[in-house]
Amino acid sequence: MSQIVADAVKALTEKLSGDAFDGSAKFEIEGEGSLVIDADGVRASDEDTDVTLSADVDTFQSILEGDLNPTAAFMSGKLTVDGDMGAAMRLGSVLA
Numbered sequence: 209m210s211q212i213v214a215d216a217v218k219a220l221t222e223k224l225s226g227d228a229f230d231g232s233a234k235f236e237i238e239g240e241g242s243l244v245i246d247a248d249g250v251r252a253s254d255e256d257t258d259v260t261l262s263a264d265v266d267t268f269q270s271i272l273e274g275d276l277n278p279t280a281a282f283m284s285g286k287l288t289v290d291g292d293m294g295a296a297m298r299l300g301s302v303l304a
Contacts, residue, residue, distance in 0.1 A: 209241055209252045212240045212268075213237060213240050214252070216237070216243055216272060217252055221250045224245070228247045229299065231257075232245070232246035232247075232295070233245045233261065233295055234254070234259070234261070235260075235262075236260060236263075237263065237264070237268050238264045239265065241254075242254045245299065258292040260289070261278075261289055261299070262288045262290070263286060263288070267281055267286040271287070278296075278300040279300060282296075
């Protein structure tokens with residue numbers, strides 16, 4: 209697991225602050241690896257999920273830090289979504 213994925217797992221765990229995510233989502237960070245968010249929390253993993261979001265490192269970090277809105281990233285083509293758009297929207301509200 210890359211340090212970027214490890215840091216992302218920690219940051220997303222703090223953002224969830226004990227709340228369970230309804231559904232399952234995977235972030236694929238180009239060149240770094242993947243992490244999964246579901247009812248069990250956040251972990252480095254490449255398992256199948258309801259939705260997969262893909263972005264480069266800079267885009268992912270900007271979203272995580274709150275500098276880039278996930279919807280804006282998607283609309284501008286910096287973030288791709290494959291799967292359940294409803295799950296992606298619920299995740300976006302968690303990240304906001």
